[in-house]
Amino acid sequence: MEQVIFVMWRESVEALLVVGILHNWLSRTPGAESGRRWLWFGVAAGLLLAALLGLGIYSAQELLINWQDQFQTVMVLVAAALIVQMVLWMRVHGRTLKRELEQGLSSKLEQRNWWGVAVLAALAIAREGSEAVVFLYGTLAAAPASDLPWMAFAAIGGLAAALATFWLLQLGGKVLTWPRFFRITEILLLLLAASLVVTGAEKMQALEWLPPLADGVWNTSWLLPDMGRWGGLVAGITGYRAQPSLMTVLVYAGYWLLMATLLRRSRAKTTTAARPGMRRAA
Numbered sequence: 001m002e003q004v005i006f007v008m009w010r011e012s013v014e015a016l017l018v019v020g021i022l023h024n025w026l027s028r029t030p031g032a033e034s035g036r037r038w039l040w041f042g043v044a045a046g047l048l049l050a051a052l053l054g055l056g057i058y059s060a061q062e063l064l065i066n067w068q069d070q071f072q073t074v075m076v077l078v079a080a081a082l083i084v085q086m087v088l089w090m091r092v093h094g095r096t097l098k099r100e101l102e103q104g105l106s107s108k109l110e111q112r113n114w115w116g117v118a119v120l121a122a123l124a125i126a127r128e129g130s131e132a133v134v135f136l137y138g139t140l141a142a143a144p145a146s147d148l149p150w151m152a153f154a155a156i157g158g159l160a161a162a163l164a165t166f167w168l169l170q171l172g173g174k175v176l177t178w179p180r181f182f183r184i185t186e187i188l189l190l191l192l193a194a195s196l197v198v199t200g201a202e203k204m205q206a207l208e209w210l211p212p213l214a215d216g217v218w219n220t221s222w223l224l225p226d227m228g229r230w231g232g233l234v235a236g237i238t239g240y241r242a243q244p245s246l247m248t249v250l251v252y253a254g255y256w257l258l259m260a261t262l263l264r265r266s267r268a269k270t271t272t273a274a275r276p277g278m279r280r281a282a
Helices: 002-028 035-063 066-111 113-140 145-169 178-206 229-237 246-274 277-281
Strands: none
Touching: 002 035, 002 113, 002 145, 002 178, 002 229, 035 066, 035 113, 066 113, 066 178, 066 246, 178 229, 178 246
């Protein structure tokens, strides 16, 4: 349930960020007032595209009724991959997102091409919405059916939290700023992706796609059982297991090794982009 709240919160804040940038620019730029109608049309179209994706995933599961375990395993791993992709993308583009969006809007204003504004908004909302759909499906696939109604309330709670967070960020206070928000949520997203990777690895072992190698490498149930109240929370957010198999441990370690490599590369790419003259000087 905590995963649902976090995913809805994070994705909704990003969507609100994009819409807020577009709306503010259109509101304060002379001659761009009529573009606001196209902005909201694009928002509605983006939400529709995300809903269609959700319907498509549900329909695919119904068609593959004899392959539900396999389908859910794939979707869990796809959700983890999308989370990692989002973190890396925001690392590279987060600092320049506002400028890039406003530059694109300036060209649309010069051409009076408000369809372009609608498409820009639709793609941004559809991207965040579709990611939320895939993430949530990956989380719901690993949850018992009895938890599904509560997860619906959790999704609504995540959306409400996103609205409150966006309001705080717009105030520009010292407690919560955009850079600090992205730093904190980046860590939480990587932990969430690790949890999904562990879930996927366990599902693959259950399907005999991967061998467990050895069961119960350690047992910390006496300290923090992963089926308990607090242990379940830690397990859902970080991928912690009280009695993991050796394969699960290797997959978890491999995930963090891969993340360290990818984050180092993205950091180097961001530094190079911030100092365009560095390459020429070398």
